């Protein structure tokens with residue numbers, strides 16, 4: 001502790017996930033004295049970044065493991081489609097262009113890539129997959145940072161940023177139960193969104209949010225974000241906007257990660273607690289629909305839903321990490337899931353009667369649609385008739401929130417009186433500057449890497 005207080009750091013980075021590590025490495029490479037303050041214990045370092053698998057990268061020809069090309073216009077069109085135009089075009093295009101140089105930079109700093117995995121989320125042209133996943137990436141960056149002389153303090157929660165005359169002058173951090181003021185010449189804020197603070201989520205969403213599961217780290221509680229907003233930092237984004245998917249309802253409250261994903265929805269009938277269907281399960285292929293189901297389930301009673309499938313479909317999707325509930329009758333399954341047997345039977349019989357003959361093709365839009373049913377099921381509609389019957393519960397799983405700090409192209413944060421002299425932000429904490437709504441797979445790590453690097457370079461130039 002005394003070592004930390006006795007040093008005048010060139011740069012303090014708050015948060016040791018992907019964005020913070022990229023910033024720390026960039027700055028340390030210029031010779032700056034860098035301290036990372038990370039609220040998690042060492043074993044849980046790396047925040048949400050340790051759960052990731054890939055990042056989305058522009059490239060004008062084959063690049064490392066990426067095939068073909070993925071150019072700016074196509075990437076930007078993909079972003080426009082998911083955000084429905086709610087993005088800052090200049091920032092978005094800058095991020096996309098900068099992503100191309102990130103891949104070789106990442107390789108040069110210890111990250112290894114692998115060819116994309118086969119299966120429903122095959123993205124071999126657009127997304128580069130980390131060998132060993134996000135945990136390996138985070139460990140590689142910590143090793144690189146350590147080699148560059150970066151100091152890391154774990155179990156170190158930053159609670160307050162002192163801003164005077166439009167500049168950062170110091171911060172309060174709780175270490176070993178004691179709150180201490182540390183000083184530095186520059187600050188990079190990379191402490192994630194606020195999704196792990198269920199009270200804050202409930203302020204935005206209402207009491208329903210208490211039934212949400214958080215897919216990633218319990219440490220991203222938005223403590224620093226709240227402190228900065230309270231001091232008039234300019235914000236961007238809407239507190240109800242976030243990336244949320246439907247995950248296995250039995251997943252833990254925090255940190256369940258990607259294995260709690262369920263891919264069975266397109267081959268199921270999905271009902272709510274009242275045994276009623278509420279949305280077209282076969283609207284599109286699952287990679288294009290999984291991100292809307294978090295919100296759909298969030299709007300149901302008690303924020304829970306149930307996927308019902310039969311023996312015909314159990315092998316048509318990636319196996320689940322938790323085994324499904326199973327029974328020989330629909331009534332028996334309803335009992336196990338805790339929903340009304342009569343109502344579920346009625347829903348399934350009505351659905352079955354609306355199914356039509358046709359060829360079932362699980363890997364493409366097969367047009368096997370219901371007739372006269374509301375809501376319809378427009379693909380993969382096969383009657384649920386063949387025992388044993390299977391059921392999974394679904395709950396909304398929040399990945400990260402979008403309300404954050406507004407930044408410019410240099411990652412600089414603005415206070416009430418304009419850009420702050422020596423404060424930059426990167427990652428989830430400013431992602432709302434680009435993601436106004438929706439999500440593009442792999443773009444979270446792109447934003448964190450691009451802005452983390454910029455923030456580190458800018459902070460280093462400031463203290464040089």
Ligand SMILES: Cc1cc2nc3c(=O)[nH]c(=O)nc-3n(C[C@H](O)[C@H](O)[C@H](O)COP(=O)(O)OP(=O)(O)OC[C@H]3O[C@@H](n4cnc5c(N)ncnc54)[C@H](O)[C@@H]3O)c2cc1C
Nearest residue numbers: 015017019039047048049053158216219427428442444445
């Ligand atoms: C299950 C899951 C899978 C995902 N998969 C992908 C993927 O494949 N590709 C992709 O692009 N994105 C993915 N994402 C999103 C991605 O994780 C984020 O966009 C990215 O990791 C954000 O990086 P970050 O550095 O901003 O935040 P984080 O990696 O979360 O780091 C923030 C750090 O700040 C620390 N912190 C928080 N508050 C404080 C405080 N007050 N004081 C000190 N430290 C603090 C936290 O402990 C944490 O370590 C996934 C997310 C989840 C949850």
